Amino acid sequence: MNSRRIDRIATVIFWSGALAVIFFLGAIIGYILYHGGKYIDWGFLTKPSQAISAGGGIGPQIFNTFYLLLLSMSITIPIGLLAGVYLSEYAGTNKLTEAIRLSIETLNSLPSIVVGLFGLLVFVNMTGWGYSLISGALALTVLNLPFMIRITEVSIRGVPDGLREGSLALGANHWQTICRVVLPAAFPGLISGVVITCGRVFEEAAALLFTAGMASPAMNFNQWNIFSGSSPLNPFRPAETLAVHIWKINAEGLIPDLRRVADGSAAVLILFVLGFNLTARWLGRRIHRKMTAT
Amino acid sequence: MKKAKFMVVAALCLSTVIALAGCGGQAAQQGTDNKAQQLSGNITAVGSTALQPLMEQAATQFMAKNPNAKVVVQGGGSGTGLTQVAQGAADIGNSDIYAEEKEGIDASQLTDHQICVVGMAAVVNPAITIDNLTKQQLVDIFTGKITNWNSVGGPDQKIVLVNRPKASGTRAVFKKFALGGAEEATGIEEDSSGTVRKIIHDTPGAIGYLALSYLDGSVKAVSLDGVAPNKENITTGKYLVWGYEHSYTKGKPSGVAEAFLNFMMTDEVQKNIVPQLGYIPGTEMKIVRSVDGSVKNK
């Protein structure tokens, strides 16, 4: 009798806790969308930004955000995934791997401005690339790699040993087991890791100020030769992302329609992140279904 | 130190090489591609966030005139600007204060270009019914001797100090010329002009200071000893709370950097963009002030 009552109380707590979180979540997202949504129109999404006069848009910033996401993820995901596989499947449990694990977790607490200055000295100055997308992508990799590795490791460790043993017993080798059995089983966790990491790319400002820069020089959208200086695809050009733009105009902006651009950009960014998350999850579910054949 | 740096570079190059599959060499060649044109090349200007919008706008116009020249303007703060230009990592370093005033910068190798003048005003929450403060009152407020607005003839309201961070150029100028170097009492500190403006607007009894370019009517600027903080009083030397915006180059500038800095001083920039942003053109100043703060007529 008593345990039933506790169960009921617990259920009430879970429901009310979850509802409270949903409420706050909705309030925050609603606030951002309400304040910024009314400014979003086609011109705002496509026009270049203005330094001092009103009426600027955020076209280049949107492009930069996605391009930088692509660049940094194409470095972070493979390395993070493989390193996570190594740590969880191949590395033994000794003092050294424990120390690596600990430093990976600790690195998460680096203030992103420190990563930014590290990137300024190493990627921007020492390599001579200057403020560029590639410097920004590498700085983001340094920032996100620890998280990606850790998430991979946790998701892989969550896979029951029975699955592994079954596959090995059927004659698959360790690598085949990892590719065909372990990774598909760990897939939902990996997707969450990727989605959160991407979220961090969308929102990061401090690390990018000093690496990818906070200027967006004019781009020629008809020039698709990747090595041309004015090509949007050139990874060696400086680029300002949407989050950096929001930071910049909130901090020191002198444009008269500051709130319009700042609030509008925040709303646009939220919509992008939302769209991106939903797409990634949907794709993830489909791939997962295909891989596990359920 | 050297060894550690080398290790870092080596380690990160490795991952980059893998990521890029070796297309890194291309960027370096770009700048030197077509030297035949009259003015070509890339320069980077880094530093003061206050000077950034002005430089960005000027750079856009400059590049429209010189299609082969590229000027990249970055923020990052005065300290970053000075460090980068002193190390040769940037062509132009922008700063809110003299390089001599920053500890750890060898100012002798840097050439100073004073782009414009920025005035600063003490600003208060709009609900404070005070338009003027004496210099002594201002010092007493910021050093924490006066803690209520009724001591200076205002409403019965606690004073809330809003400072910029200690390393900020705006704070350095304000402390030197408005407070006579007196040490401020500990108060709220905020990092950016935009946030300071919002906090002063929102918080009852708040006082802080802003560059004149950030005054937009949401906060109230007060006069100092009866002198209003405006362009005329600054150019004639009546109102002394102002500073130069500096662009530093390592040695004498050349090439694109020289052309760009010359362009910054033309009427096109000084008469249009500079006043539009609320800065005061250096060309209109009737007085000059040196590093040590002494003022004389031009």
Next chain:
Amino acid sequence: MKNNVATGAFRLNSELLGRLLTMGAAVIAIISVVSIVSFITVKGMSTFIINGVSVKEFLFSTQWWPDRPPENGGPQVGVLVFIFGSITIAALAVLLSAPLSIICAVFMAEIAPSWGQRFLQPSIELLAGIPSVVYGYIGLSLLVPFIRDNIGGMGFSILAGFLVLSIMILPTIVSVLTDSLRSLPREYKEAALALGSTRWQSICHVLIPAARNGLITGIVLGLARAFGEALAVQMVIGNMRKMPTSIIDPVITLTGAITMDMGNTPMGSLWNNALWSMGLFTLMMSCFFILVLRFVVRKGGVAR
């Protein structure tokens, strides 16, 4: 292509390839981790080695006057106030966020799995993609005035800081925990229910202990994030360099101070070096807390 070739040679090859590939990635990751840690250590130690500040003074003094001329007793770089602020805000944020996250994760994984997964998880992960400065701005527009008018003080406070922070670290903890709850074998729960336990008992005695690894990782990552976050927190805590006496007093954090002053101080100066030392200390501090947390949770788990 692997299907038709099942010869021993190929199997050995793919095994070797996989090993090399993952090892290579791990080496790159380790190199980048080691290089950034050594970089920060070298930079952070220069305050003590080059500028000759004593570690004791740095850690235990509350006197932060890096700009004071020598004739007035400066420069002094004591960071106790910052350390206190960082620890207080991060600890409070985790204390609030962790239970909430456990509730949310259990809710999504066990109580309302279908729409929890479809709707709730994407929206919680959405929180991770909102820029810090937007959180800061909302905190500044809504939370600070609310605290000022209803609770007291200036509004800029520890309270505002940790509330904003706990929302920011929520997605990390929830996401890691939910995934590890979901990857538990169905049998665990079914066995517990079959043995006559209520849902609460199966959650509390079987599922959460079984997902302990995910729980530790989630909280550890959240805690680390809490120490590192700067922009949003810095906008709502007032950044006052004075020991707070209550939860509605303004405070300053290590990362806040780093973010505010780093760009404005020239590299190589004592001031700038002291900021790097603060960065190094942030790392060491979160390392310490992560060790303690792991120890406590592991112990608690075993005793059950």
